[in-house]
Amino acid sequence: MSEKPVPEPRPALLSGIVRRARAHPRAFAATAAAAALVVLGGGGLLAGAFVGTPNVETVARVSAPPSATPTVTSTPTPTPEARSVPAAVTPAQPVRTCSIAEAASDSRLGTFSGSVRNATTGEILYDHGGGTYSRTASVMKVLTSAAALAVLGPDYRASTTVVAGTQPGQVVLVGGGDITLASGSSNIYPGAASMLDLAAQVTASLGGTPVTSIVLDSSAFAGDAWQPSWNRKELFDGWSSEVTALQVDGDRADPSSSQSTRSEDPIGRAGAAFASALGATGAPISQGVAPAGAATLGTVQSAPVSTMVQDALLRSDNTEAEMLARLTAIAQGSGNTFSALGASTPAALATYGLDTAGLVIVDGSGLSDDNGVSPNFLTALFAKIAAREGNLGIIADGLPVAGESGTLGGRFTGSNSDAAGHVIAKTGWIDTGYTLSGIIQAADGSVLTFAFFALDDVSDSSKQALDTITAAAYRCGNNLSNQ
CATH class of the missing domain: 3.40.710.10 (DD-peptidase/beta-lactamase superfamily)
Incomplete structure (x- = not known):
């Protein structure tokens, strides 16, 4: 549908206004002036409608008498609020699709x-x-x-030492925690020290003095030798020994086997191996503590921690x-x-x-x-x-x-x-x-x-x-x- 045309001004109406103005010029001028005031006033009102409530300066000018100087009050410029800074954007995470x-x-x-x-x-x-x-x-x-x-x-080594006892011919075997010490020349542990080497040092240090007795010192470790929560069958099945500072071959019955029955007296087994290496199987063996300051007769060291x-x-x-x-x-x-x-x-x-x-x-x-x-x-x-x-x-x-x-x-x-x-x-x-x-x-x-x-x-x-x-x-x- 087409739009309607805008109607043109009527000629008769315009000619009538002109005739009235010519016949009564003063009245027409007054009417026109009044109309102008109305138009001007309406424009002010219209402007007020757009601006909103008149400010202090406008009110002062309107209400002041003609002879008075208007009071001007400035309106402070509002401080803009600081914009919030957006948080850092989290980097995109890969979408993983493989499931187990x-x-x-x-x-x-x-x-x-x-x-x-x-x-x-x-x-x-x-x-x-x-x-x-x-x-x-x-x-x-x-x-x-x-x-x-x-x-x-990585370079630390545990030592096993022999010192002189308090009596002539008495030797004290002091365990330093090395459970890898071999009763013979070798065992399952790589780089293990040998009880045979230790005994040879002691024999040389004694200078021909016979061994009269052997004392076993395992005091480096204390407390329970078997952790109370462990199943005791691990000992008899050959998976672990008691934890003592003195023993040989990890207390295995078969030094060359990883899984081998262990004893309930690893310290005594170590003493027997030492006596055998010394050639002093008849010497009495007991447990005790090495005397302070005793002379060292021999020492061997484990492989390094690494x-x-x-x-x-x-x-x-x-x-x-x-x-x-x-x-x-x-x-x-x-x-x-x-x-x-x-x-x-x-x-x-x-x-x-x-x-x-x-x-x-x-x-x-x-x-x-x-x-x-x-x-x-x-x-x-x-x-x-x-x-x-x-x-x-x-x-x-x-x-x-x-x-x-x-x-x-x-x-x-x-x-x-x-x-x-x-x-x-x-x-x-x-x-x-x-x-x-x-x-x-x-x-x-x-x-x-x-x-x-x-x-x-x-x-x-x-x-x-x-x-x-x-x-x-x-x-x-x-x-x-x-x-």
């Missing part, structure tokens, strides 16, 4: 918890109960090793780990009993800048169900191991390699074999749990650290389930989703 949820749901994992971290960025990629503090089994040896490297240093750490990790040697934990506590001044470890190990780990709040440490080997370490803590520790901070590269070089060495030598087979050679980790096993924690050189080139716990209702098949979820994380790499 199916592997984590395997019933063989029992009560499962786990954590995976990007070792380079520190970002936690996967967290399933990662903040839960639980028993670690032998993964505890990684904490013990890191603590020993921080406090003792060697013992790697051996303890590779074979998961419980006795060797307990030795390292106890020597660390003594060097710190925390004490020489099991109870000292609760303070000494966390204090040593804190020197790496780790948050140790919440850690519960009751032993050095991980045999106890009473230990408490979270998967998130382990991934943080392993990130520092992967970065080789301080002396932690020694741990990285000593860990078992999947499918190749140590306690991982026969694992990561079949469908998990693609991860073999790309996972270095510490295994753990006690009756109530299986664990695995370490470093993954992932398929996409990223470096991950991980900790997986399978606890409670578990069996030997749990190891394969742990391998499967670890291999899945290897395939995901930095694309691992927390779903």
